[in-house]
Amino acid sequence: NAGVTQTPKFRVLKTGQSMTLLCAQDMNHEYMYWYRQDPGMGLRLIHYSVGEGTTAKGEVPDGYNVSRLKKQNFLLGLESAAPSQTSVYFCASSSWGLAIDTQYFGPGTRLTVL
Amino acid sequence: RKEVEQDPGPFNVPEGATVAFNCTYSNSASQSFFWYRQDCRKEPKLLMSVYSSGNEDGRFTAQLNRASQYISLLIRDSKLSDSATYLCVGRDTGFQKLVFGTGTRLLVSP
Numbered sequence: 001n002a003g004v005t006q007t008p009k010f011r012v013l014k015t016g017q018s019m020t021l022l023c024a025q026d027m028n029h030e031y032m033y034w035y036r037q038d039p040g041m042g043l044r045l046i047h048y049s050v051g052e053g054t055t056a057k058g059e060v061p062d063g064y065n066v067s068r069l070k071k072q073n074f075l076l077g078l079e080s081a082a083p084s085q086t087s088v089y090f091c092a093s094s095s096w097g098l099a100i101d102t103q104y105f106g107p108g109t110r111l112t113v114l
Numbered sequence: 115r116k117e118v119e120q121d122p123g124p125f126n127v128p129e130g131a132t133v134a135f136n137c138t139y140s141n142s143a144s145q146s147f148f149w150y151r152q153d154c155r156k157e158p159k160l161l162m163s164v165y166s167s168g169n170e171d172g173r174f175t176a177q178l179n180r181a182s183q184y185i186s187l188l189i190r191d192s193k194l195s196d197s198a199t200y201l202c203v204g205r206d207t208g209f210q211k212l213v214f215g216t217g218t219r220l221l222v223s224p
Contacts, residue, residue, distance in 0.1 A: 035214075041216065042215055042216040043158070045212075048211070058211070090158070101146055101148060101163065101205060101212070102160050103160070103212060105159070106157060107156070107157055108156075108157055
């Protein structure tokens with residue numbers, strides 16, 4: 001039981017390049033989330049999904065797209081990377097109902113955009 | 115005003131000390147509250163939920179004061195392994211969105 005996994009762990013991009021971050025969970029959770037964490041800012045929600053085939057915008061969605069084609073996977077895409085997107089990206093998942101309050105996080109992806 | 119605010123610290127305490135953190139919140143993040151722990155360069159993990167009546171888990175005690183809109187976390191008999199950043203988290207009244215504070219860093223020294 002791996003929990004929540006993220007690929008890749010580290011990445012360096014040049015401005016304008018694109019990439020996709022993959023999040024996978026094996027807990028059969030309905031809800032999945034993408035956050036970014038920056039110094040002094042705390043965790044900020046980018047996009048989230050309440051089930052397979054559904055996505056919604058979070059607090060800071062601009063410059064990102066997401067897809068949830070399979071229940072266990074949640075992809076975060078950067079179409080044209082910018083230095084402001086240098087951050088640590090965390091994926092999380094949670095069950096539904098009261099259990100939604102417990103979010104399980106992946107180990108994070110450290111992204112640097114030059 | 116941020117929805118959830120914390121003193122960033124760091125709080126430097128010796129082993130065995132008792133330390134307390136406070137966190138204040140605005141109305142929009144007032145449904146449920148939690149403390150998450152984040153070790154350096156690691157992912158956040160749920161430490162404990164915060165109930166109106168207060169709750170205790172071993173050396174950790176969490177309390178909620180709705181009248182003054184603050185949450186507290188008390189750690190007794192601090193261990194070196196308690197060194198981490200503690201995130202105060204509220205649940206948005208709208209839906210399934212957790213609102214994270216920026217964290218309070220704790221350093222426990224021998």
